[in-house]
Amino acid sequence: MNLVALKARFVNNRYSKARRFRKKFIEHNKYIPNFENPKTYNEKINYRKRYPLNPLFSRCACKIEAKEYVAELISKDVVIENLFVGMSITPEKLNEIVREHGNCVLKANHNSGRIYMLSDRDELSRFSEVCYEVSKQLQVDFGKLADEAWYSDISPRLLVEKKLTPSDEDGSLRDYKFHVFKQNDGSMKVLLHIDFGRGVNHSRSYFDEDLNWLPFAVEFPSLITKIQKPKNYDFMLQIAKKLADPFSYVRVDLYNIDGEIFFGEMTFAPGSGISRFSTYIYDYWMGGLWQRDPRY
Structure with a gap:
């Protein structure tokens, strides 16, 4: 496939995605949006998603750099301390952290995906499961998935923090x-x-x-x-x-x-x-x- 064809395919895919989102918006919100001349809160969110400029x-x-x-x-004093930050973590290391610090939270830093609540009552099999699940999150470009480009500029990592009581x-x-x-x-x-x-x-x-x-x-x-x-x-x-x-x-x-x-x-x-x-x-x-x- 030549460069022109690839570019045309990319444009068509983006257009189809935008059209599907617009259809979903109308069905969910019950009005026809104007994303190029936004007036409502939702329209302005979408305008920001399309043209983000704030570095x-x-x-x-x-979730790491924000802290x-x-x-x-x-x-x-208002920041929840990170107990671990890295590109990956083993179930054994996660088990060690939880045994030392008590209830913890495991999450990815680059999305708004699922977070994992961990307890010192959890078995090693539970830690293996969540390590696998969060590692899969790190493989996903959430910015492209959600059309929120600023997430694509974040280097995917995971963090463990103390769970608030x-x-x-x-x-x-x-x-x-x-x-x-x-x-x-x-x-x-x-x-x-x-x-x-x-x-x-x-x-x-x-x-x-x-x-x-x-x-x-x-x-x-x-x-x-x-x-x-x-x-x-x-x-x-x-x-x-x-x-x-x-x-x-x-x-x-x-x-x-x-x-x-x-x-x-x-x-x-x-x-x-x-x-x-x-x-x-x-x-x-x-x-x-x-x-x-x-x-x-």
């Missing part, structure tokens, strides 16, 4: 997801979303910066309309806003364990631009909060 996307999407970045910009009464680790939009005047507009009951009766609620409930849902029903202000909430806001400063929009995930704050991750295309809102008007409303160029 920090790759660094801050990497280094946050330690430099905020403090190493939840303080919630139901035994779950509450993840505070701050959607931060940088305004044209330099100020920050912040929305917070929290997932409740993951796995069983999963719900998701959105709140404004002052923790007032917002009357819409995204992907899951919004059932919880009031939450208590967590300890050191103002510090969480400070962290989210400072990390968001170089971007027109980013979602910053933080954990709060009885007032002790830990960085989770930064996400630049939540839901990969296909999150289903309960009504179109709130997709459009969130798009209006995103005032600056989505490419950055």
Whole structure:
């Protein structure tokens, strides 16, 4: 096959993929998108996916380099310590780490794929299984798979970190997801979303910066309309806003364990631009909060 034919095949494949995604978007979100002149939140996510220009996307999407970045910009005290970083790991080494440090988490650094919770009660066969599974993740170019090009610039590695111990009464680790939009005047507009009951009766609620409930849902029903202000909430806001400063929009995930704050991750295309809102008007409303160029 000559070069011209190869190029034509590549273009056709990309066109077919884009057409399939557009069809999926319309079926899932119930409106016809305009990805070249974006107005809604989802449209702007897709515009960013098509034309990313901020060089920090790759660094801050990497689960290893993001920790280094946050330690430099905020403090190493909010970073969950890595117990191992490498291109591969043996079941025996993983077993050794878990026996020494207790419950751990194994994950790849270059995607938003599955993570593996490990306990000192696990057998060696379990460690063999997860080592094999995570090694398969390292073979996949997640940037191409998700059409989020910044992931393709991350060198695939794996990491093991200490598992955080939840303080919630139901035994779950509450993840505070701050959607931060940088305004044209330099100020920050912040929305917070929290997932409740993951796995069983999963719900998701959105709140404004002052923790007032917002009357819409995204992907899951919004059932919880009031939450208590967590300890050191103002510090969480400070962290989210400072990390968001170089971007027109980013979602910053933080954990709060009885007032002790830990960085989770930064996400630049939540839901990969296909999150289903309960009504179109709130997709459009969130798009209006995103005032600056989505490419950055």
